[in-house]
Amino acid sequence: MKVTVLQLNTEWGSAAQNIERAERLITQSPGSDLYVLPEMWSTGFAIEPSGIAEDEADSIALQWMRKAAREHQCAICGSLAIKSDGYRNRHYFIDGRSGTEQYYDKHHLFSYGHEDQYYTPGAEHTIVEYCGFRLLLLTCYDLRFPVWARYSDRLQYDAVICVANWPESRQNAWQILTRARAIENQAYFIACNRVGSDATCQYRGLSAVISPIGKTLASCRPNVEESAIACLTLESLHHLREKFPVLGERDIF
Numbered sequence: 001m002k003v004t005v006l007q008l009n010t011e012w013g014s015a016a017q018n019i020e021r022a023e024r025l026i027t028q029s030p031g032s033d034l035y036v037l038p039e040m041w042s043t044g045f046a047i048e049p050s051g052i053a054e055d056e057a058d059s060i061a062l063q064w065m066r067k068a069a070r071e072h073q074c075a076i077c078g079s080l081a082i083k084s085d086g087y088r089n090r091h092y093f094i095d096g097r098s099g100t101e102q103y104y105d106k107h108h109l110f111s112y113g114h115e116d117q118y119y120t121p122g123a124e125h126t127i128v129e130y131c132g133f134r135l136l137l138l139t140c141y142d143l144r145f146p147v148w149a150r151y152s153d154r155l156q157y158d159a160v161i162c163v164a165n166w167p168e169s170r171q172n173a174w175q176i177l178t179r180a181r182a183i184e185n186q187a188y189f190i191a192c193n194r195v196g197s198d199a200t201c202q203y204r205g206l207s208a209v210i211s212p213i214g215k216t217l218a219s220c221r222p223n224v225e226e227s228a229i230a231c232l233t234l235e236s237l238h239h240l241r242e243k244f245p246v247l248g249e250r251d252i253f
Helices: 013-028 060-072 140-144 168-185 233-242
Strands: 002-007 034-036 076-083 087-095 100-105 127-130 133-138 159-163 187-190 195-197 203-205 208-211 215-221 228-230
Touching: 002 013, 002 187, 002 208, 013 060, 013 228, 060 076, 060 087, 076 159, 087 127, 087 159, 100 133, 100 208, 133 140, 140 159, 140 168, 168 187, 168 203, 168 208, 203 233, 208 228
Parallel strands: 002 034, 034 076, 133 159, 159 187
Antiparallel strands: 002 228, 076 087, 087 100, 127 133, 187 208, 195 203, 208 215, 215 228
């Protein structure tokens, strides 16, 4: 599976401009099976969603994701600030080949930044099956909670997709935790972060695709709007899990 992470310099509150940016990055990196956009890629991290979040029924960002996935015959994922039975930080996975879509509502809302005061948390995991892979969807702050993402008999997957607005001030944690989640779960980790700035934070990016042993397969440069491409194979993943069966010895509580 060919994966491209799109490290976007998000323009605050401007879905139209952010769609243009995303389209340009996709055009520069054609032919991928999956394109991954950051958290709240169409607006920036809108803690207070009133006037920023779109209604799900007529979201131009969501409509674009559907259209682009269909036209490029690929899958596109990323989260949006959406009004749907309250406000949701909703991570969409749009499969343009089958015409299907799934979503994951961010479970761990960022209480430090008061996200929990405006958004409704999700209560369920979402695993998408695509190109033979089982893909676990996560969003930003979820990365800090290993139990939520722990591979188990109930939660079996091959790769994690984590979309984020992870600030430069905590960049060290981003780089360490993305690798930790990959290693401890023997899974690929696809981590897409933004660059640029908003009213409160600077964002350095450092989006990456990480192997199940914590090796960087592809990465974006810091502070640059660009994409990075990696090819993932189930054969190498299965070989690792069979040769070094750590998951079989995991703790079960």
